[in-house]
Amino acid sequence: MKIVVLKFGGTSVGTTDRIKKIANIISGYVKKKYKVITITSAMSGVTNDLIKKSKDVSNNFNLSEYDALLASGEQISCALIAGRLNHIGYKSRSWMSWQIPIITDDNHGYSRIIKINKNKIINYLNSGGIPIIAGFQGINYYNRLTTLGRGGSDASAIMCAKFFNAKKCIIYTDVEGVYTTDPKKLKKAKKIKVISYEEMLEMASLGAKVMQPNSIQDARLNRIDIDVRSSFINKKGTLITKKKNIFRDKIITGITSTTNDSKVTLIGVKDRPGVAASIFKPLSQNSINVDMVVQNISANGKETDLTFTIKSEDLKKTQKLIKNNMKIKFRKLIVDKNVSKVSIIGVGMITTPGVTYRMFQTLANHGINILVISTSEIKISVLINKKNIKKAVKALHKEFKLSN
Ligand code: ASP
Numbered sequence: 058m059k060i061v062v063l064k065f066g067g068t069s070v071g072t073t074d075r076i077k078k079i080a081n082i083i084s085g086y087v088k089k090k091y092k093v094i095t096i097t098s099a100m101s102g103v104t105n106d107l108i109k110k111s112k113d114v115s116n117n118f119n120l121s122e123y124d125a126l127l128a129s130g131e132q133i134s135c136a137l138i139a140g141r142l143n144h145i146g147y148k149s150r151s152w153m154s155w156q157i158p159i160i161t162d163d164n165h166g167y168s169r170i171i172k173i174n175k176n177k178i179i180n181y182l183n184s185g186g187i188p189i190i191a192g193f194q195g196i197n198y199y200n201r202l203t204t205l206g207r208g209g210s211d212a213s214a215i216m217c218a219k220f221f222n223a224k225k226c227i228i229y230t231d232v233e234g235v236y237t238t239d240p241k242k243l244k245k246a247k248k249i250k251v252i253s254y255e256e257m258l259e260m261a262s263l264g265a266k267v268m269q270p271n272s273i274q275d276a277r278l279n280r281i282d283i284d285v286r287s288s289f290i291n292k293k294g295t296l297i298t299k300k301k302n303i304f305r306d307k308i309i310t311g312i313t314s315t316t317n318d319s320k321v322t323l324i325g326v327k328d329r330p331g332v333a334a335s336i337f338k339p340l341s342q343n344s345i346n347v348d349m350v351v352q353n354i355s356a357n358g359k360e361t362d363l364t365f366t367i368k369s370e371d372l373k374k375t376q377k378l379i380k381n382n383m384k385i386k387f388r389k390l391i392v393d394k395n396v397s398k399v400s401i402i403g404v405g406m407i408t409t410p411g412v413t414y415r416m417f418q419t420l421a422n423h424g425i426n427i428l429v430i431s432t433s434e435i436k437i438s439v440l441i442n443k444k445n446i447k448k449a450v451k452a453l454h455k456e457f458k459l460s461n
Pocket residue numbers: 066067098099104105130192193206207208209210211
């Protein structure tokens with residue numbers, strides 16, 4: 058069976074007009090003799106609206122009900138797509154996660170798919186039907202609805218491609234593919250033809266919003282090729298695949314920047330074994346994600362300065378936790394909301410020396426001061442003042458010849 062999985066994001070199904078358009082995209086694959094499994098997201102804005110409603114009712118909304126509420130968004134778009142396909146002469150129906158079922162773990166709000174039961178969908182495909190499956194949702198072993206985290210219909214698509222052994226998984230979205238950097242911020246950004254899972258994972262985690270990071274991890278583990286393309290214009294998109302399939306002539310593949318980071322510095326921390334652990338333990342217990350960390354070697358062996366970054370929305374809570382932390386002693390707490398993390402990403406840097414130097418020199422040439430540095434095998438991140446983001450991204454894009 059030649060199966061293709063098509064996933065449509067919120068803007069692709071954002072209006073009833075858009076629903077008609079994508080029904081034509083779906084039927085196009087049927088005409089090419091594919092068995093088509095469609096996964097859909099909720100119409101754009103619907104999930105946000107549901108979240109808002111839950112907050113209006115309670116600031117501590119029950120997590121199982123939160124999932125039951127949020128899962129309703131995808132039911133609407135599913136039914137509309139199936140209904141439109143019926144209208145233009147195709148056999149199609151909506152499938153909610155519990156009707157298949159799609160089994161997830163029990164982490165309400167950010168569950169992962171464990172298993173997808175194939176029988177009913179395969180039978181339906183064999184009968185000539187086009188199943189339209191609700192993305193983003195599953196059920197746990199207690200038969201309660203679960204959701205897969207914001208943007209989670211990407212993960213639904215990848216896992217369907219895995220369980221149904223699809224030939225292709227195509228993510229239809231409102232941009233033409235993955236770009237060297239955000240095209241809304243830099244005109245010279247170029248569409249990337251092919252990118253590795255590892256690079257895409259870094260790009261998505263570092264601020265490129267094309268796909269949900271979890272879903273890329275799922276694709277990497279299961280070796281599923283993903284095609285990201287626009288549902289608005291018919292143009293070749295970006296292929297996400299394994300490194301082995303890629304020939305690259307560039308050292309850097311993409312550049313990302315963040316806009317919602319904050320920097321926290323503790324000055325004059327009494328230095329003794331376990332002090333870093335004492336600082337970070339309450340943060341982790343409160344689900345605050347610490348990103349970049351630097352600790353200075355103390356000059357006198359007694360005191361040290363420690364800097365780290367977090368998401369700005371966690372800043373207030375972090376300040377409170379540190380001030381209330383009896384286990385640590387420090388002289389001063391400084392916070393800075395005006396920071397941004399700019400990262401260059403590329404598997405090419407593994408084999409090319411001098412990339413770090415070139416990045417730092419480029420920033421220096423433009424008078425941009427680096428506050429914190431962190432690196433991995435395929436990425437270098439620097440923290441800089443927010444006002445310099447545009448300048449930094451532009452300069453690095455040029456230095457690593459990403460527009461060529
Ligand atoms: N509708 C969900 C959300 O907005 C899932 C998705 O769009 O992928 O997060």
